[in-house]
Amino acid sequence: MNTSEIAQSTAQVISKEDLLKHWQGHRSLTRKVIEAFPEKEFFEFSIGGMRPFSALTSEFLAMGAPAMKGIVERQEEPYQENSEELTTKAQYLEKWDRATEDINKYWGQLSTENFSETFNLFGAYNFPVIQNILYLIDNEIHHRGQGYVYLRALGIEPPFFWER
Secondary structure, three states: OOHHHHHHHHHOOOOHHHHHHHHHHHHHHHHHHHHHOOHHHHHHOOOOOOOOHHHHHHHHHHHHHHHHHHHHHOOOOOOOOOOOOOOOHHHHHHHHHHHHHHHHHHHOOOOHHHHHOEEEEOOOEEEEHHHHHHHHHHHHHHHHHHHHHHHHHOOOOOOOOOOO
């Protein structure tokens, strides 16, 4: 191992595999939040003018897998939410599961070196790939918090945040 390889390996805090596991853990928790909503409230309930959780879920679906596809294929596509009409919670969960598979597929095509490359995510976030991925995770966590507030306001105990 040369000096450059040693420096690179010792500077790493989390492996590529562990970062995917972390992200997919958050996605698993978000899926549990989706499942916890009654059908009607998933589409209609909001507080203070915030979007219903179905709309937030549409945002997650428009970001995660499409972002990974764009990063891997180096295609800077604009952000497109609501590209298909989903009318039931079951349809959202089915699409969620397909997106999970797509994220895993594209993740497998990334190399560790790709993380430091700059990519213009959705034509709006021109940062290193690692920062784009962390943005996707942070955005989901942020909006999932809204789902927790909604569930509590509905008298529903949300899943424990550590159950990923």
